[in-house]
Amino acid sequence: VQSDLKIWTSIMKSSGVTGTSRKVKDNAARLEGFNAATSIVNLSSQSEQLLVDGSASASSPSSHGQTESLQEECRRLEDVVHKMVAVVTKMERLMTSQRGIRDLEEFQFGPEGRTSPLFHSWTAAETLLDGFRQELKLKQTILQEVAHTATPDLCMVYLSCWLHQPYIPDQNRLTLEALLLETGHRPL
Amino acid sequence: MIKPAVTSLHQALRKSFQTLENNHKVWRSELEECSPLMVSLGNLAEQLRALSNVQMSGTPLRDFPDLENRLRFKLLQATDTVLTKLNERISSLQSIRDAISNQVTAVVQLYQQSADSLDLSAVTERSPTSPSVADMLEWLQDAERYYRKQFLRRKALLQMLRADDLSLLESAPNRWKSLDSPSEEEQITDTLCRVSFFMESQ
Numbered sequence A: 001v002q003s004d005l006k007i008w009t010s011i012m013k014s015s016g017v018t019g020t021s022r023k024v025k026d027n028a029a030r031l032e033g034f035n036a037a038t039s040i041v042n043l044s045s046q047s048e049q050l051l052v053d054g055s056a057s058a059s060s061p062s063s064h065g066q067t068e069s070l071q072e073e074c075r076r077l078e079d080v081v082h083k084m085v086a087v088v089t090k091m092e093r094l095m096t097s098q099r100g101i102r103d104l105e106e107f108q109f110g111p112e113g114r115t116s117p118l119f120h121s122w123t124a125a126e127t128l129l130d131g132f133r134q135e136l137k138l139k140q141t142i143l144q145e146v147a148h149t150a151t152p153d154l155c156m157v158y159l160s161c162w163l164h165q166p167y168i169p170d171q172n173r174l175t176l177e178a179l180l181l182e183t184g185h186r187p188l
Numbered sequence B: 001m002i003k004p005a006v007t008s009l010h011q012a013l014r015k016s017f018q019t020l021e022n023n024h025k026v027w028r029s030e031l032e033e034c035s036p037l038m039v040s041l042g043n044l045a046e047q048l049r050a051l052s053n054v055q056m057s058g059t060p061l062r063d064f065p066d067l068e069n070r071l072r073f074k075l076l077q078a079t080d081t082v083l084t085k086l087n088e089r090i091s092s093l094q095s096i097r098d099a100i101s102n103q104v105t106a107v108v109q110l111y112q113q114s115a116d117s118l119d120l121s122a123v124t125e126r127s128p129t130s131p132s133v134a135d136m137l138e139w140l141q142d143a144e145r146y147y148r149k150q151f152l153r154r155k156a157l158l159q160m161l162r163a164d165d166l167s168l169l170e171s172a173p174n175r176w177k178s179l180d181s182p183s184e185e186e187q188i189t190d191t192l193c194r195v196s197f198f199m200e201s202q
Helices: A001-053 A061-109 A122-148 A152-163 A169-183 B004-053 B067-117 B120-124 B132-158 B165-176 B180-192 B196-200
Strands: none
Touching: A001 B067, A001 B180, A122 A152, A122 A169, A152 B004, A152 B067, A152 B132, B004 B067, B004 B132, B004 B165, B004 B196, B067 B132, B067 B196, B132 B165, B180 B196
């Protein structure tokens, strides 16, 4: 049991560190993503205006320049989403190892667990991961659609989705803190 | 010869203008901090409006569970945060108004107490470096009225705003801006310039 505990703590330690660094990384990516998304919304509304005007044909230099910069913005957004994919993949790998430990626990002590539980927040990390997965899916959808959207309202909804991260609720922060507290990464 | 009553009145006036000068700057910086908050309030209202206009089931976002409610919740939460920050700024404006009001009331009271011992010429007399006591009292009262009025208007506007009233939120940035009164603001700056020599003389 002693060695078991040691492995556990070391794994949780690494998970805690990844958790924190993930947050930091994510925030940076989010911030970057927000800038790119804003200019995309601006750009697509501009290009939409061009289409409505009908005066600027696709071959005219100004609209050509716009298409190019739209392309450029999309590429930047894509970069951001790629970074997010990497982060979520890392989280998934971590979850797999944790699920393994959980299964091991169940195998050793039955579904009731041991008399003094090793760990309470088993599901916390999974909740976090689910949120991030859904958020990533949302962002990927937005990335595919945003440049092809003609209605300004829908563009705006994409932008707010990107900005406000509907699938990352505020209590995530608390859940993470609880997890860190339980694993001893936060002093009582 | 200047009478002692005039001297103490001058002292009080100097102190009042000093308060006015300091608070004038603070007031301005507080208002400057309000404008980006107002802009983000307008942005949030715009986003909420767009969300109500879009029928999620007809968009590529239809497969995301509960997206509309989640997003609306996030937007309302953000609106709440901005409103709270604006209310904090309004309380600072209130304390500035109070500081100026108290100072001006004090100096006017002092004048009223000594009014009997002062003759008309002592109150209206002025020199190239020092405006007359009557003028200075008037300017102070003008300034005090300006802050009182400004504070009330801004507070009233802010109290009307609710996170669930979109049209009010949308119009808030413009209404806030329309409360600016550059001419009255300039008058206070002018006043402070006019009394600058008087304030330096002891």
